[in-house]
Amino acid sequence: MSTSQPKTAKGNAMSTYVLMKFLESAPQRYDLGIRIITFGKLEKIPRGIAALFSIDQEVLDIGCGTGTFSLLAARKGARVKAIDPNPQMLEIAQRRAEALNLHKRIRFEEKGIAELDKEPSAFYDRIVASLIFSELSENEQIYALREIHRLLKSNGLFIFIDEIRPGSILKRAIVALIRLPLSLVTLLITGKVTHPVSEIEPKLRELHFRTVRRRTYNFDTLLLLIARPNGR
């Protein structure tokens, strides 16, 4: 009968099994997918901004994914809160932190950008959002920027890294050609397609941020932007 007892001697609640096939679940291949689509540039950026983190800072990593920026900040002695709505990503990030003995400095929480209302205002020195905005809808992006503004100390910094559309028409045309096969590759490997974030700098201006540093990579398709909150 369908309600019979489990027919296993090992019927404990935590039984699991390992998939040995090549194409396992997306989060484990996420880093590979990102490396492909950004031509490896995303690996170089952390080195460039490591100097922004220091001991005893309060850092918030929004959408930490596999934990790259959380680990970077923790290595410099900061206290990190890392959030991501994907429990598989968090698991990978947690294991990486443990492997580097940085797990005591990082608090992982399964949360999305809209679940930060309990976080105290003007608390964080640094807030990182790497490849997050490109997965948010327009409303979510506006909401996120407002929350980030609220959560940052007045001398804090917002570190934004994401896909954008190049300014010049020529670059856009070239990029459009290259994007299609790459998007397909990303879709197959990570299970998602990403969209460039549109008009991030005007949005930042309208929501009271001031850009202090910007740098683009890969034909102006990848943007690193550092901004400071203005007065409210």
Place this chain on the structure above:
Amino acid sequence: MLAKSEQNGIVPEPGELSEHFLITLLRDFKAEFLSFLLRFLPLSAKTGLYRLGNPDRNAPVLVTGNYLLTVSRVRRAWRHLDAYLLIANSHGINIWCAATGGFLTHHEIISAVKTSGVTEQVDHRNLILPQLAATGVEMHRVTRSTGWHVIWGPVYAKDVPQFLRSGQKKSPEMRVVKFPFSHRLEMATVWAFPASFIVALIMRFIWPAAMLPMAAFTWGLALALFLGFPLFQGTLYPGVHIPRWLPVEFSVGGFQLLLLLLTAGSMLLLWNMGLLPTSHPWRAVGFTCLMALVLSVDILGSTPVLKSGTHPDRHWQIILDPEVCKGAKTCLDVCPKNCFDFLTERKIAMVARPVECIQCGACIVQCPFDALYFLNDRGFKVAPETVRKFKLNLLGKRAVKI
């Protein structure tokens, strides 16, 4: 670019959806045409809160994802309602796939509630979600985080008006996924359209004379298989024991073998009758059989009512622990195949029709007492927490750590 109200930090106003049928039809035409034929692409609509008709402060809040085809269809199905439409970010993926694949979870619903300003617009706190979102949205976590309650609406948008009229009660029919003629016709078209182009392209290089016939055959085969589905559906059920070492179940009952024989036989018969204008009958047999093989390799998974023969969890059983069950009846509410019955004297549920189970996991995800779990093909228990945490990827695999 930011609405004035948004700039001042005021909660965004709900958008208006144009009511005029012609306007929506024209705007929808582009959406429908593109998303109908290119539906495998993640085409997105804008998220947020929209007015349907003239909703007041007690109007129902109907939640959907932002897959363009879904949005255009629900708008049409609900154009006579007075309600709010809350479009959540399902990342351009339809409800069922998004929820089961981890792209539509309680996090996306919480985000929709918080970023849309719906809390300011109505006095109640009830969200009506499509039933097929139950594989991914943990209803109790939505409530814990926002205070809003999740009500599982019907499977199909077209049933929502009746659902609302009958006091938000679902008939048993409204809970079940079906595969009617119109859907089968749609599936056949959506498969054959890109496939026929690819086939024609391949034939262009291998056997140009067969370009058009093979493209036509692609359409014919797809239509025959999908429209004729009720005729051979019975042979596809796992009544026969299939060896577990087979990586893929080509479908039980020898369906595929039969199809290949039929295809080869028809080609040879046509040639014999002089109706096949070619001097290479065996080439015709070869290519048509190859086509039949490709289309039918996952005939099971191409339907919404059967489990894919390529998914590793097709052998998993759904088990309900009668000691733990407290009669919440959530499983009955969310199962898309009507697998459960409720035992009124004992006040618990039971898995009455396990053969119908397509291992979607909705019952396991939603049970407030964790009374349900999978028993995998090695006899190991796959606990509710595991099912909630690990979603299916594009190949239907749920990766679980050791």
